[in-house]
Amino acid sequence: MIKQSRFFIVLIALIIVKTSVAYNPVEVFDFNKSLRIDFILTGTAKTQMAGISNLYEEPHWSGNENSLIWPMDYGTYRYEVYTQDGQLVVRNGFSTLFEEWQMTNLPKLGPASFEESFNIPYPLQPVTIKLEVRRQNEFKLLSEWHINPDTDQIIKKNPLYKAxxxxxxxxxxxxxxxxxxxxxxxxxxxxxxxxxxxxxxxxxxxxxxxxxxxxxxxxxxxxxxxxxxxxxxxxxxxxxxxxxxxxxxxxxxxxxxxxxxxxxxxxxxxxxxxxxxxxxxxxxxxxxxxxxxxxxxxxxxxxxxxxxxxxxxxxxxxGLADEYFTSDVSYEEMLDTDKEPWNPNITTLVAFDGKWQNLISKGTPVPTPRSKKYKGKTGVFEGGAYMSKGVYSPSMDCKMRTNTAEGFCSACENAITEMLEMYTK
Ligand SMILES: [Zn+2]
The missing domain is CATH 3.40.390.10 (Collagenase (Catalytic Domain))
Incomplete structure (x- = not known):
């Protein structure tokens, strides 16, 4: 009995050691260059596929080695890079022109294709890349690619023009x-x-x-x-x-x-x-x-x-959304007001506590009326993302709303600062 419990203690200790071993990024990546993954998104209003077009070795990786796994959950798509033993080493999000096309009436004319691409630090060992798309605020796998830098055809590309x-x-x-x-x-x-x-x-x-x-x-x-x-x-x-x-x-x-x-x-x-x-x-x-x-x-x-x-x-x-709501933009399917949008500067109030709530001073009503009294104040003003109802913006004016705005509103400023810190820390 004693022997058995000792066995389990050793086993548990081994599991703890195994799961807490920090991976060494420089063994996985060469940060002096990057792997560019070009792929095509093809689809209709409701369907899509992503297929690799080409892999390139490019001469720079400019990202921050301390910001490989992005905590912000922005973008309609995201990619994740895993090592062979299943360690997540890179994650980032992005959006596409394809998803905007899907919201217009153009898909009625037939399927279309769009060029997409992202760079990761150059892998020194085989990696798995998962491309996911956001559906109902959950990410669903779209494509999975296994890339072995030693055997795959990775085209070394010399830049065409000088920077x-x-x-x-x-x-x-x-x-x-x-x-x-x-x-x-x-x-x-x-x-x-x-x-x-x-x-x-x-x-x-x-x-x-x-x-x-x-x-x-x-x-x-x-x-x-x-x-x-x-x-x-x-x-x-x-x-x-x-x-x-x-x-x-x-x-x-x-x-x-x-x-x-x-x-x-x-x-x-x-x-x-x-x-x-x-x-x-x-x-x-x-x-x-x-x-x-x-x-x-x-x-x-x-x-x-x-x-x-x-x-x-x-x-x-x-990842800021437009805060205006009167325009010639006419998407067939507007934002779903039953879901919280991922953009940091608009809300449907479904999950507002993850947004700019901490920037609103006490006594400011939520929603906040668009009246002179709240000019320049942070609140929750109805109207944003091309919709006059059901979507709310942080301020009556902002660079994301008009060209005459004095600056970004406080929620946008905060979101930009968080991003800047990720790139510069
Ligand atoms: Zn703003």
Missing amino acids: QKLYGNGNPSESLDIVFLTDGYLAEDSIKAQKDTKRFAEYLFAQAPFNAFKDKINIWLVHAPSMNSGTTEPRKNIYKNTVLGSSFNSLGLERYLTTKEYFKIKDIAADAPYDFAVVMVNTHRYGGGGIFNHFSVFTSDNQWSKEVFVHEFGHQFG
Whole structure:
């Protein structure tokens, strides 16, 4: 009996030791380079499949080694990387243009495909990658890929274009690295590309909370020349041959400026160690687009270009939702008000305690009336995410609502700060 209990004690001790052994990230990954996983999402309004397109070895990994498993549960999709013994080593979320397409009436015309991609630090041993999609606030497995760096065909890709650094001296792994890519800029527009990038970067540096992290933000520029100047405007029958294929009228929305050439974005950005690639489109027209952990697109020369850039970057970087609710955006299926959305700056009040409740001062009613009394205050104001009912925003105005807002609201500021800390700690 004594022997047996001793056996169990030893067994339990072994189990404890086994489960508490911390894995050594440098044995799993080479953080000096990255593995780029390109895949295609194909589907209809209700179905989808993800298949690998190509695997690439790229020359940089700019992420933070202390932020491999992201605690924020943002994005409609997420990927997880596991070692052979089942240890979770990387997790991050993202959103897609595909999911937006699914919400329009375009799927009635037939299935469509979208380019998707993410980079992980370069694995030194076989890993399993799970791609999951959020359904009813739970993640469901979409695809699982087993990648062996010794035997799989991983294409070593030399960057096509040189990156130039315009601001910052921080180590990329402890900095936020943003690479500006040009679209619709000719070869002779390289000085304009630099000037434009500086204008946007300095506007970003002046915005709270980015201003407090200025020393930790590196700004890069890759100027890949386009054949034509400007961008495609289908409603005006204007079609331009540009290097990143940007176009207005994305998903049938006149001012929605995006591109379907995400692999091209990644090809052109590759010389820079970057966390985020932003696409600067050489036109004076108003418009843009931004998708969490994917891309943001904005125009260079509109009177509101700087504001649009910061707003779209709010989507791309912070996972922030639009706080406006009167617009020409018309998705077939709006947000489900029975579920709490994942974005940090909107709520359906289903699970508000996980949101900005701690920022609301005592005595502020919830919901909060949109009246003068609460201007500039943090509350819970009905209207947001294109819906006037059932969705609530943290403030009466914010960069995620209007171009004339003085800054981000306190909930957005908090969410951005949390992100900045993840990149710079
Ligand atoms: Zn906000």
